[in-house]
Amino acid sequence: DFQMTQSPSTLSASVGDRVTITCRASRSVGIWVAWYQQRPGKAPKLLIYEASTLASGVPSRFSGGGLHTEFTLTISSLQPDDFATYYCQQYNGFPLSFGQGTKVEIK
């Protein structure tokens, strides 16, 4: 199985901050990583796929990077709408798996 481990679990930040979330895979998943945002009580939203490709309609302050086992999601300037939980997902192999989530909260 491919285990995905995110860090940190919780991140406290202010509007305007640059924040980075890390996702580590237990073995190489190539570039096959996606990131989702989930606001409380809502369904997740696809942000990034193939490690660094922005999904349609996603603001350019979001960016992704990485390869093989280490991946990052960066928000260049945190906005009020961005306080949410973020999940990485690997889709290199089965079972498809998500990280445990990183909650971005207001400092």
Next chain:
Amino acid sequence: QVQLVESGGGLVKPGGSLRLSCVASGFTFSDYFMAWIRQAPGKGLEWVSYISGTGDTIFYAESVKGRFTISRDNARNSLFLHMDSLRAEDTAVYFCARELLGHRKLAQVWGQGTLVTVSS
């Protein structure tokens, strides 16, 4: 607009059965892989099952294999998840999701979710 609407969730006893439905609109349903993804209360996401547009390719997570059955009716733009032998650990919000076209293992469009509670 593109929309997915789930129904069929509720309270069921351990060992019981339930059938979830998802009605799609705003896109050509038969062109897309569809999936069920669940989220236990206060927990993370788990990919449960997916099915190809024609229904000939199906995947199940090990945790539900042999107990859950995914199916679709393209004439009615509908996706289903039949759940048997339900356990307490199946308690979750179940989301219906549509692939990002050409990326069958990614969920681009999501429904609002339907809550399944397994408890005596």
